């Protein structure tokens with residue numbers, strides 16, 4: 150499967166501008182099977198204004214469904230603010246080549262350092278889904294600091310872990326280290342998309358990355374706006390798991 154990660158810069162609180170940007174860049178990614186966008190790519194962390202955006206999530210999903218059909222590509226649509234029953238969730242839509250919305254996941258762990266707990270509600274979704282017969286699990290940014298949560302999906306069969314993010318440059322060493330650890334300890338592919346650019350509070354670090362189940366970096370972005378490309382091979386996961394069989398050796402009776 151050919152992957153294209155778009156580590157974009159965002160127009161703060163301006164979905165129309167961000168839609169325009171994705172529309173103008175997507176034709177460069179037309180050979181990919183799967184495109185991945187960053188967390189909250191339509192608005193950035195314009196949290197106080199999200200409550201005024203009634204149909205925003207549905208508009209975003211419709212926009213991505215049309216692109217998926219037009220370019221015959223699967224899209225993991227980063228995440229967008231999703232106003233539901235008076236609460237706002239930080240929700241990742243997954244759309245297949247036919248334009249069907251096949252999965253949604255709302256961020257489970259809210260990040261207090263960026264005020265998420267003041268404006269957002271934590272999700273309660275399963276992270277797993279299948280895309281082109283491959284078992285994926287999708288998490289959002291801060292979720293990567295919770296290895297038990299990721300391990301749960303891996304134990305249920307996930308072979309590829311995808312993470313859209315808005316991770317500040319100030320902690321980019323944590324980003325890279327945590328992602329490599331998640332890949333090595335779970336023997337899965339890790340594909341992570343982080344935005345670049347800045348808002349009033351943070352500079353974001355980019356360095357989107359694809360890591361194989363051995364922990365080797367397949368592709369890594371810079372700190373500038375760009376597309377990061379790489380290929381994944383599902384059978385590689387089983388090969389690595391035969392080399393060091395941690396799932397046979399783990400002592401599930403103890404933990």
Ligand SMILES: NC(=O)CCC(=O)C(=O)O
Nearest residue numbers: 260290291315316317320
């Ligand atoms: N958007 C986020 O969840 C940021 C998480 C983060 O920066 C961290 O250090 O964790």
